[in-house]
Amino acid sequence: xxxxxxxxxxxxxxxxxxxxxxxxxxxxxxxxxxxxxxxxxxxxxxxxxxxxxxxxxxxxxxxxxxxxxxxxxxxxxxxxxxxxxxxxxxxxxxxxxxxxxxxxxxxxxxxxxxxxxxxxxxxxxxxxxxxxxxxxxxxxxxxxxxxxxxxxxxxxxxxxxxxxxxxxxxxxxxxxxxxxxxxxxxxxxxxxxxxxxxxxxxxxxxxxxxxxxxxxxxxxxxxxxxxxxxxxxxxxxxxxxxxxxxxxxxxxxxxxxxxxxxxxxxxxxxxxxxxxxxxxxxxxxxxxxxxxxxxxxxxxxxxxxxxxxxxxxxxxxxxxxxxxxxxxxxxxxxxxxxxxxxxxxxxxxxxxxxxxxxxxxxx
Amino acid sequence: xxxxxxxxxxxxxxxxxxxxxxxxxxxxxxxxxxxxxxxxxxxxxxxxxxxxxxxxxxxxxxxxxxxxxxxxxxxxxxxxxxxxxxxxxxxxxxxxxxxxxxxxxxxxxxxxxxxxxxxxxxxxxxxxxxxxxxxxxxxxxxxxxxxxxxxxxxxxxxxxxxxxxxxxxxxxxxxxxxxxxxxxxxxxxxxxxxxxxxxxxxxxxxxxxxxxxxxxxxxxxxxxxxxxxxxxxxxxxxxxxxxxxxxxxxxxxxxxxxxxxxxxxxxxxxxxxxxxxxxxxxxxxxxxxxxxxxxxxxxxxxxxxxxxxxxxxxxxxxxxxxxxxxxxxxxxxxxxxxxxxxxxxxxxxxxxxxxxxxxxxxxxxxxxxxxxxxxxxxxxxxxxxxxxxxxxxxxxxxx
Numbered sequence: 001x002x003x004x005x006x007x008x009x010x011x012x013x014x015x016x017x018x019x020x021x022x023x024x025x026x027x028x029x030x031x032x033x034x035x036x037x038x039x040x041x042x043x044x045x046x047x048x049x050x051x052x053x054x055x056x057x058x059x060x061x062x063x064x065x066x067x068x069x070x071x072x073x074x075x076x077x078x079x080x081x082x083x084x085x086x087x088x089x090x091x092x093x094x095x096x097x098x099x100x101x102x103x104x105x106x107x108x109x110x111x112x113x114x115x116x117x118x119x120x121x122x123x124x125x126x127x128x129x130x131x132x133x134x135x136x137x138x139x140x141x142x143x144x145x146x147x148x149x150x151x152x153x154x155x156x157x158x159x160x161x162x163x164x165x166x167x168x169x170x171x172x173x174x175x176x177x178x179x180x181x182x183x184x185x186x187x188x189x190x191x192x193x194x195x196x197x198x199x200x201x202x203x204x205x206x207x208x209x210x211x212x213x214x215x216x217x218x219x220x221x222x223x224x225x226x227x228x229x230x231x232x233x234x235x236x237x238x239x240x241x242x243x244x245x246x247x248x249x250x251x252x253x254x255x256x257x258x259x260x261x262x263x264x265x266x267x268x269x270x271x272x273x274x275x276x277x278x279x280x281x282x283x284x285x286x287x288x289x290x291x292x293x294x295x296x297x298x299x300x301x302x303x304x305x306x307x308x309x310x311x312x313x314x315x316x317x318x319x320x321x322x323x324x325x326x327x328x329x330x331x332x333x334x335x336x337x338x339x340x341x342x343x344x345x346x347x348x349x350x351x352x353x354x355x356x357x358x359x360x361x362x363x
Numbered sequence: 364x365x366x367x368x369x370x371x372x373x374x375x376x377x378x379x380x381x382x383x384x385x386x387x388x389x390x391x392x393x394x395x396x397x398x399x400x401x402x403x404x405x406x407x408x409x410x411x412x413x414x415x416x417x418x419x420x421x422x423x424x425x426x427x428x429x430x431x432x433x434x435x436x437x438x439x440x441x442x443x444x445x446x447x448x449x450x451x452x453x454x455x456x457x458x459x460x461x462x463x464x465x466x467x468x469x470x471x472x473x474x475x476x477x478x479x480x481x482x483x484x485x486x487x488x489x490x491x492x493x494x495x496x497x498x499x500x501x502x503x504x505x506x507x508x509x510x511x512x513x514x515x516x517x518x519x520x521x522x523x524x525x526x527x528x529x530x531x532x533x534x535x536x537x538x539x540x541x542x543x544x545x546x547x548x549x550x551x552x553x554x555x556x557x558x559x560x561x562x563x564x565x566x567x568x569x570x571x572x573x574x575x576x577x578x579x580x581x582x583x584x585x586x587x588x589x590x591x592x593x594x595x596x597x598x599x600x601x602x603x604x605x606x607x608x609x610x611x612x613x614x615x616x617x618x619x620x621x622x623x624x625x626x627x628x629x630x631x632x633x634x635x636x637x638x639x640x641x642x643x644x645x646x647x648x649x650x651x652x653x654x655x656x657x658x659x660x661x662x663x664x665x666x667x668x669x670x671x672x673x674x675x676x677x678x679x680x681x682x683x684x685x686x687x688x689x690x691x692x693x694x695x696x697x698x699x700x701x702x703x704x705x706x707x708x709x710x711x712x713x714x715x716x717x718x719x720x721x722x723x724x725x726x727x728x729x730x731x732x733x734x735x736x737x738x739x740x741x742x743x744x745x746x747x748x749x750x751x752x753x754x755x756x757x758x759x760x761x762x
Contacts, residue, residue: 048571
């Protein structure tokens with residue numbers, strides 16, 4: 001890796017991993033690169049395999065090698081796997097390798113790994129397909145879900161997992177999310193964080209999560225949020241966002257997410273804030289031809305003032321006029337735009353994702 | 364400051380491109396816009412002033428480029444963005460841990476009103492720039508900004524201008540169009556090994572993960588050290604503002620329109636004291652929460668902390684954010700609740716566990732039309748009971 005990559009810890013401006021095999025059932029591309037999976041001295045190997053070879057050769061015991069290599073199927077590195085779809089992709093890689101030899105600059109911007117195999121129970125990772133397949137049958141978190149239940153509905157369960165209790169699980173989860181989130185800088189120091197992971201109530205596979213920094217100076221109620229790609233478009237993001245605000249309501253805080261937000265997070269939050277504001281204006285106390293302040297709205301909605309202004313701008317219902325004599329500016333909220341934004345942004349302001357009867361925050 | 368330099372400043376601020384002065388050295392200038400006098404004595408002063416002015420006015424970055432090229436510092440083409448980053452680094456070097464708080468509350472970039480004043484009163488600004496490098500509290504907000512306390516009218520229709528959604532965020536949302544992903548369904552099968560050995564056992568990852576954890580710890584430690592230094596600085600500033608001679612020091616701490624105006628001095632003194640106290644509270648709160656975290660991790664015992672809550676006290680009949688402060692409290696383990704299927708069952712199980720441990724009853728105080736119910740680890744509730752109605756309604760004390 002370059003010196004620049006070391007300075008921007010974990011960040012890369014290109015995808016260094018082409019695809020991810022997520023458990024047994026899903027294979028998809030990544031959105032962003034992640035250099036943390038690799039060691040700075042070797043981009044051809046995963047970091048832990050490199051370290052184990054150099055520092056302790058007995059760690060990868062012989063009997064594990066026997067298990068992995070005794071299969072009649074492919075026992076080589078993932079580049080040469082027999083998946084038919086990958087054959088096409090291998091040709092592409094060969095041609096690209098020829099071009100790599102010519103130019104040294106392009107070498108660093110090619111894929112470091114063709115397929116990363118990730119367990120969808122515990123997020124442990126490997127470049128060897130057989131290791132994953134053997135691991136999936138004996139994964140510890142397959143039958144014993146980590147964390148304490150904080151929300152239990154007939155459909156979904158949310159568990160709170162403390163970073164210092166399930167350290168490796170949280171570290172692997174953080175590294176995995178870097179493939180889909182641009183601004184993430186903390187991967188291994190997870191002691192300060194709490195992870196709220198959502199499962200199907202009868203299921204054992206994590207569908208998504210959000211993390212919360214216990215030592216946040218601004219007391220943010222959310223640090224980062226991700227719904228894993230196979231489970232998106234189910235309303236799980238809204239569920240987690242609402243749940244995070246329930247936690248801050250329980251703690252008596254007016255709080256919000258840590259910035260900057262990712263593109264998906266920005267849209268999800270703008271919709272959620274708009275929904276909360278619409279609910280207060282249309283169904284509650286705020287009447288027409290009255291005045292208000294951002295502090296009043298914040299007190300009712302439990303949102304930060306800056307988030308409220310952003311939501312009002314998103315809905316297009318914040319207007320201003322300048323008085324040339326005084327040099328002052330007056331602001332207005334137009335309720336007609338609130339009604340129309342419910343339709344245009346598909347807000348469904350009366351729909352509630354988190355029901356109080358299923359919350360287990362007080363105990 | 365020579366006369367030429369003062370004129371120079373005026374012209375820089377008004378972006379007068381016709382201004383030229385003959386350079387005393389025979390060095391060539393890199394840009395066509397402005398030429399400088401090259402007194403070696405005034406170079407350092409001028410550079411500081413230029414840095415500060417360039418930070419104020421983006422157009423003056425060209426001037427900074429000219430200066431740097433002429434003096435032979437650095438190579439290659441300086442770009443605006445690169446220079447901006449350097450300037451912001453100089454300013455934001457000191458506060459990394461609490462810098463977001465500072466930037467939001469105090470707005471280190473000067474407001475538009477200060478630019479108008481600079482055209483009229485260059486001498487005062489120059490004195491301020493030269494003598495007061497530590498100034499970082501600014502309370503002169505733009506009057507047109509939407510503050511939390513500005514009164515907003517609520518109307519059904521309006522023909523006034525819309526406050527637009529920020530363009531940065533619009534561009535961010537547009538990037539979603541390119542973020543398409545194809546998810547292929549694969550039908551892989553697990554491979555059972557007779558020995559039941561996990562090839563991805565935990566120890567395999569420990570070496571690598573621990574080494575990177577150390578690098579992250581170092582990064583966090585640096586932030587903590589910077590934050591502590593900032594807290595000490597703020598404490599010193601607080602002490603100076605509480606002296607009798609505070610009037611002499613406050614112009615170097617906060618931005619003052621008129622240092623001789625006593626009303627302004629007193630109001631800004633109170634504002635800076637409040638701002639500093641707020642920041643100190645934030646740092647104290649973070650320290651408290653680190654202690655709580657250490658208790659949870661088992662690094663500190665309850666007894667060392669003086670302010671732990673005795674379960675014999677009535678404080679137990681309260682809602683606690685952090686029950687870890689309570690002597691003898693332990694969170695229920697993950698495996699105890701595996702067989703429980705509904706939220707109510709889990710709630711009963713957890714309450715029963717706490718009741719057996721702390722053995723405190725629920726207190727019920729009867730009234731004519733209401734009851735007060737106090738349960739351990741919960742807020743007390745008031746239940747309204749009517750003699751005719753059979754159902755009871757629960758009111759929260761906050762309503």
